[in-house]
Amino acid sequence: MHCRCFYHAMGTKELGKEGLDVVITQDMPVSGIANSWDETKEIFREYGIPADSNKALKEHFQGEQLDSIISFLNKTIGSSDATCIEGG
Numbered sequence: 001m002h003c004r005c006f007y008h009a010m011g012t013k014e015l016g017k018e019g020l021d022v023v024i025t026q027d028m029p030v031s032g033i034a035n036s037w038d039e040t041k042e043i044f045r046e047y048g049i050p051a052d053s054n055k056a057l058k059e060h061f062q063g064e065q066l067d068s069i070i071s072f073l074n075k076t077i078g079s080s081d082a083t084c085i086e087g088g
Contacts, residue, residue, distance in 0.1 A: 021079050022036075022077075022079060023074060023079050024057075024070055024073045024074050024077065024079065025057075025070070026056060026057045026058040026066055026070060027056050027057070027058065028056060028057060029053065029054050029055060029056055029057075030044060030049055030050070030051060030052075030053040030054070030055060030056075030057065030060065031051065031052050031053055031054050033057075033073065034051035034052070037073075037076070037077045039076055039077065040073055040076060040077065043069075043072065043073060043076060047060075047061075047069070057069065057070065
Protein backbone atom coordinates (compact mmCIF):
# COMPACT_ATOMS: atom_id res chain seq x y z
CA MET A 1 0.00 0.00 0.00
CA HIS A 2 1.24 3.51 -0.76
CA CYS A 3 0.84 6.58 1.36
CA ARG A 4 0.51 10.26 0.74
CA CYS A 5 2.92 12.70 2.32
CA PHE A 6 1.25 15.99 3.00
CA TYR A 7 0.61 18.72 5.49
CA HIS A 8 -2.07 17.40 7.83
CA ALA A 9 -5.32 18.83 6.52
CA MET A 10 -7.80 16.02 7.16
CA GLY A 11 -8.61 14.09 10.29
CA THR A 12 -7.07 10.64 10.50
CA LYS A 13 -10.51 9.06 10.72
CA GLU A 14 -11.35 10.52 7.31
CA LEU A 15 -8.06 9.25 5.93
CA GLY A 16 -8.74 5.79 7.31
CA LYS A 17 -11.98 5.69 5.35
CA GLU A 18 -10.00 6.27 2.16
CA GLY A 19 -7.59 3.48 3.08
CA LEU A 20 -4.53 5.73 3.01
CA ASP A 21 -1.55 5.50 5.32
CA VAL A 22 -0.35 8.84 6.63
CA VAL A 23 3.35 9.41 7.08
CA ILE A 24 4.69 12.08 9.40
CA THR A 25 7.14 14.35 7.58
CA GLN A 26 9.53 17.12 8.57
CA ASP A 27 7.17 19.78 7.23
CA MET A 28 4.23 18.85 9.46
CA PRO A 29 3.55 21.11 12.46
CA VAL A 30 3.92 19.57 15.89
CA SER A 31 0.37 20.63 16.79
CA GLY A 32 -1.06 18.83 13.74
CA ILE A 33 0.77 15.64 14.65
CA ALA A 34 -0.15 15.81 18.35
CA ASN A 35 -3.80 16.57 17.61
CA SER A 36 -4.04 13.65 15.20
CA TRP A 37 -2.19 11.06 17.26
CA ASP A 38 -2.47 11.40 21.04
CA GLU A 39 0.32 8.87 21.52
CA THR A 40 2.83 11.38 20.10
CA LYS A 41 2.18 13.99 22.81
CA GLU A 42 4.33 12.15 25.33
CA ILE A 43 7.19 11.97 22.82
CA PHE A 44 7.09 15.73 22.33
CA ARG A 45 7.00 16.22 26.12
CA GLU A 46 10.11 14.07 26.47
CA TYR A 47 11.91 16.32 23.96
CA GLY A 48 10.66 19.50 25.65
CA ILE A 49 8.55 20.51 22.64
CA PRO A 50 5.08 21.94 23.37
CA ALA A 51 2.41 19.76 21.72
CA ASP A 52 0.58 22.92 20.63
CA SER A 53 3.59 24.30 18.71
CA ASN A 54 2.66 25.37 15.19
CA LYS A 55 6.27 25.08 14.05
CA ALA A 56 7.20 22.25 11.70
CA LEU A 57 9.31 19.38 13.01
CA LYS A 58 12.25 20.68 10.96
CA GLU A 59 12.15 23.91 12.96
CA HIS A 60 12.62 22.01 16.23
CA PHE A 61 15.08 19.35 15.11
CA GLN A 62 17.95 19.12 12.62
CA GLY A 63 20.13 16.49 11.02
CA GLU A 64 20.22 13.04 12.59
CA GLN A 65 17.94 14.13 15.42
CA LEU A 66 15.26 15.15 12.88
CA ASP A 67 15.58 11.83 11.05
CA SER A 68 15.44 9.96 14.33
CA ILE A 69 12.33 11.73 15.68
CA ILE A 70 10.48 11.30 12.36
CA SER A 71 11.28 7.59 12.35
CA PHE A 72 10.25 7.22 16.00
CA LEU A 73 6.99 9.14 15.50
CA ASN A 74 6.10 7.07 12.42
CA LYS A 75 6.86 3.85 14.27
CA THR A 76 4.69 5.06 17.16
CA ILE A 77 1.68 5.69 14.91
CA GLY A 78 2.21 2.46 12.97
CA SER A 79 3.46 4.04 9.77
CA SER A 80 6.79 4.08 8.00
CA ASP A 81 8.50 6.70 5.88
CA ALA A 82 9.74 3.81 3.74
CA THR A 83 6.21 3.51 2.31
CA CYS A 84 6.14 7.15 1.24
CA ILE A 85 6.08 8.06 -2.45
CA GLU A 86 7.31 11.49 -3.46
CA GLY A 87 4.40 13.62 -4.58
CA GLY A 88 2.02 10.79 -3.70
